[in-house]
Amino acid sequence: MSKGDIRNLLSRDTRADRVVPPTGYTAHLTLFVSGAMAFLAVFALALSLASGRIADRWATELAGAATLRINAPTAQLAAQTEAALTVLRQTPGVASARALTGDEQAALLSPWFGPDLPLDTLPIPQLIEIVEGEPGLDAAGLRLRLGAEVPGAVLDDHSRWREPLVDAAMSLRRLGWVSILLIGGATAAMITLAANASLAANAQIIEVLRQVGARDRFIAGAFVRRFTYRALLGAAVGTLLGMTGVLLLPEASDAGGFLTGVGFQGGGWVLPALIPLLGAVVAFFATWTAARRKLKELS
Amino acid sequence: MIELENVSYTYGDGELLSNVSVELQPGSFHFLTGPSGSGKTTLLKLCYGALLPTSGRLSAFDQDISTLDRDQMALLRRRVGVVHQNCQFLDHMTLAENVALPLMVSGRSESSEHGDLTELLSWVGLGTRLDARPPELSGGERQRAALARAVILSPDVVLADEPTGNVDWEMSQRLLRLLIELNRMGKTVLFATHDLSLIRAAKSQIQARVLRISQRKLQLAGADL
Structure with a gap:
């Protein structure tokens, strides 16, 4: 699929959009799923970034120091x-x-x-x-x-307990990214199901459109646009709610140790803004694939 | 224009059409008759690619229909207007939008062709019903609207599948006159009907051939009308 194809599919086409009537069930499902998944993705991202920071800090601070104990x-x-x-x-x-x-x-x-x-x-x-x-x-x-x-001197270069701690923090970071991937996959699966339901519900309309000479691109476009914009809206709301939740988490403090400071820091606050866009991209490809498959089945 | 050579169509274990051969010449008018369930709709669906032959060769506009991909098939359907017995309208859209559907899907602007749309609907006697929804229309109005939708892209061929099946005699005559008028404009028309009285009524108005499907075979029903 070329850039032009993607642009054409996403360009607002009121004529094509009017042809397919909006269905409440799939619209609400897409909005809810993309919102909930974006909410979870914000926390997974925050956890991943915080784990990364902790791993870096521990690695840096502990690697450059040693302790000598005189008994x-x-x-x-x-x-x-x-x-x-x-x-x-x-x-x-x-x-x-x-x-x-x-x-x-x-x-x-x-x-x-x-x-x-x-x-x-x-x-x-x-x-x-x-x-x-x-x-x-x-x-x-x-x-x-x-x-x-x-x-009586015992040298402790911290390697014995530094490495497991850094490994644990790195594992936590990986877990965060894996969670984000799983969230993306689950979103794609749910949107594919919703798109399939919508396509099946509109099979008669698709038949009429085909009969009057509509290409698959025209028919698929009406569904792809609708699901992409719904996912974008749902994910934007979910991301805002997730960021509000992260904002309300306790600030990093010595008393709280590594359990606090899970939120975003500095430029990290920009990263959640990518979640709605990624949600829309996932919805676009999920719906496009579902539509192509369904249209092939119906032909 | 549309040519079937020894075309058979099988669904499941049953053969619905067997070795059908016919050619629709440009500008010709054919009636297709036969009892209900004889395969008239199947033959029409084969002609616009909604079904593909199980065997034999079917070409439309010099293209073997079985070699076309879905995009090419869509372009072919823009050259073939179809009127169904049940009309197949989208009930959430107005009559004008339904009739303009082929314009929409082919990327042509409805607004720039609004004059033509109004003229077309006036031609079928629905010039004042542009904003009506399909469920508000009578059977005859729906059939005339379906005919308007079938010809809005000025197709080369018009296939009418029992358009008079649910309307009274007067409305049947009116629809027949519209199809004859289209044929006089140079369109090829294939009109499926089981109503022989309608075919007889057309005798004085048009030079047409009558094809009859019987026992899965297509026969020429007699001399030209």
């Missing part, structure tokens, strides 16, 4: 910390390394133990935050050297 008796803790910092300063791929202060360590523990924890009375290991630089940290080599020079 040592209280008397040796300061000496081993200083020794570890010395090793780190001499290690290629370490951009900076600093020991966390007592307050920072307390802040890390307070979500689990509460704010009144007497840290000074507990044997808390010292944490050292490492920021990686070029040419990248050789974690295995660093572990070997620390094992020899700082016996």
Whole structure:
């Protein structure tokens, strides 16, 4: 089908549109299905985009950092910390390394133990935050050297739990896109059914049109236009409602963790505008295919 | 113009027409007669491609009809006007819109041909009923409107399938006169009817041939009228 064919099929042809009487059942079904599917697609899109953002953030933030934990008796803790910092300063791929202060360590523990924890009375290991630089940290080599020079040091380059988290976020993103594809497929199936019902209901009119010399393109056009514009309208309403729902979701916050901030951000708000257009494209091809098949059957 | 050579048509296990051969010459007038269920409608449907022969060859305007695709068939039907016994109107459209339907589907503007449309409807005596809906029309009016629709594209051939089946004698005469008038304008006419009195009435007005379908075969019913 050429661009010209598509333009001709979609051009408003009041004569052809008048020939086929509108049927309430299929009109309402198409409007409802395209509206509901667009509503769901908005949420699937929001989920997919948010998952992508989370995956990127986790991958970026965690990949460039590592933590060194010094487990040592209280008397040796300061000496081993200083020794570890010395090793780190001499290690290629370490951009900076600093020991966390007592307050920072307390802040890390307070979500689990509460704010009144007497840290000074507990044997808390010292944490050292490492920021990686070029040419990248050789974690295995660093572990070997620390094992020899700082016996109580344990290096955690975050890879053990970073990768599953990023994988989970990426899977969630893929799931969002698969959902959008399924929504598109379900929309196509429902509109095909509605178009078939409409074509069958108008079989007598089609027979009359054929008898007076109507080409399939003329007959199909009347149905294609009607279903395409109905789907566009239904999807536009569904998208607006979906975007309103997303807008009402809680904003991203540290307290909410990754469960908040599922909405769109920045240019992402433009993407839902494509949903009604995609709905119309799906309806166009679904109706066109159904009409061609039905007209072949009726000939 | 339309030529059938040994055309047979079978539906399911039953043969409805067997080895039918006939040629409709340009400008000719043929009556097609035979009892109800003899195959008159089937023969007419074969002539405008609504049915395809099971065997034999059917050509229209020098084209083998079995080789035409659906678009080519649509173009062929614009050259063949058909009047059905049940008229086949679209009830949600006005009479004028129904009659102008062939103009619509062929992409010609109704508004630019509005004068012709009014003139055509006046010719069939319906000049004042343009905005009426088909259910509001009498049987005779519907048949005359169907005839107007059949000829609005000025087809070369007019096929009339029992157009007088549901109308009184006077209206039958009127429809016959309209078809004769069309034939005098050069149109080829095939008029299917089981009403022999109508054929006899046409005797003084037109040079026509009478074809009769009997036992699935087509025969020339006698000398030219």
